[in-house]
Amino acid sequence: MGDSEALDAMREAARLSPGNFPLRRLLADALLAAGKSTEAEAAYQAALLLAPGDPEVIIGLAESFVRQGKSGAALIALESLPTEPRRPARAGIVAAMALLGNGDKAAAAAQYQQAINEDAALADADMAARLGALDTPPTVAHTPPADSQRVRVGGAGAQEDERPEEPILDAQRxxxxxxxxxxxxxxxxxxxxxxxxxxxxxxxFAAYGKTAGGGLMLYGPPGAGKTHLARATAGELGADFIDVGLADILDMWVGSSERNLHSIFQMARRRTPCVLFFDEVDALASRRSDMRGHSRHVINQFLAELDGVDDRANEGILVLAATNAPWYVDTAFRRPGRFGEMVFVPPPDAKARAAILEILCRGKPTTRLDMNALAAATEGFVGADLEGVLERAIETKLVDSIRAGYPLPLTTDDLLRAIRTVTPTAVREWLLTARNYVLHANESGVWDELLPWLRDVR
Known part of the structure; x- marks a missing residue:
């Protein structure tokens, strides 16, 4: 297939999927590369309607302006780029092209030099010669993105030069x-x-004596979406999300694990409101009767941090935990004020499976999918299984798309074929395990929410 036919195919695909941002951007980039600057400008504008503020689209639009001789419009477009996190280095190259078009050679040279200082791969000998700029950039230290602030926590006990590097956590939005x-x-x-x-x-809530913050434990089969739900909770609140893993806490040095845990809570208290998330919490909050020595100290420290040094110490901190094995968690963690409520995250029903597939297919080229047929064919699948199905279908479709030279839409049959290659086992195995615990240890009624799911498990 020639370039012209490939462009026609992408135009048609974009017409059939007007809300597909990646496809819109792919078309705009292809038009720009083909020298069709005016049409590329229109394609970039359409992409910006779907993703306002996207840096790569803004830069592409600015370059399409430059190629049409609209240097002023290019510079105005580049001014709309967000400054945080750092502006892409390629923006400096396009700015240099626009400034050169305006006759401002000195400013253009400065922009070009700064861009290649940040990314040496952007160096262009012809442009450097036109600008009189150097094309050998010095080494520049990398600055981490502003939206993922890395914070050191942990650590005392031995001399700093004797200890391994302290763990690092990301507080993310x-x-x-x-x-x-x-x-x-x-x-x-x-x-x-x-x-x-x-x-x-x-x-x-204050009128009833309730403060902001608290803890809640999510439990259910693996892959059902507990971590995804925790991230969505932070997004719903517009708060920082701090994802804590075992490696961020446990340390070979005596006393350091407890200090690491305390430092993580102190970090959360400085960043309220925030969501502090402990995945696989059963490993940190196991029954103390099963633990000895160092592990018991970590569990006690965890309980102390959940309580806080005073009644308002953890105000504004939402402490979420997730586990596949809630029956291993020490009962002390289920006390009100700690993880006072345990919430079952069930396997998705047919309606939820259809909705999950719709979400997963967003932004991907598809025909009209029969979601009812797909939901019926995925009985017993969790979100992770459905994501795996889509990945298999995409991998197969990519092979065909590479042969065709343009993106081919996914069909219902593509997904049904992928479904037939996947055998979900996590839900049934988990329910069988849960049945062994729940049916013989539910005197307090804590597992009543699970009982309807266990009646037909064999």
């Missing part, structure tokens, strides 16, 4: 909300009432 979580309306409503609304409507 989540870009997903409950809109991106299919189904689970009861779980989302519980999270809103227990964790989000006390922060969003503090005066109303």
């Amino acid at each position: 989540s870009h997903i909300t409950f809109v991106d979580v299919a189904g689970m309306e009861d779980v989302k409503n519980t999270l809103r009432m227990k964790l989000l609304l006390p922060i969003q409507k503090p005066e109303l």
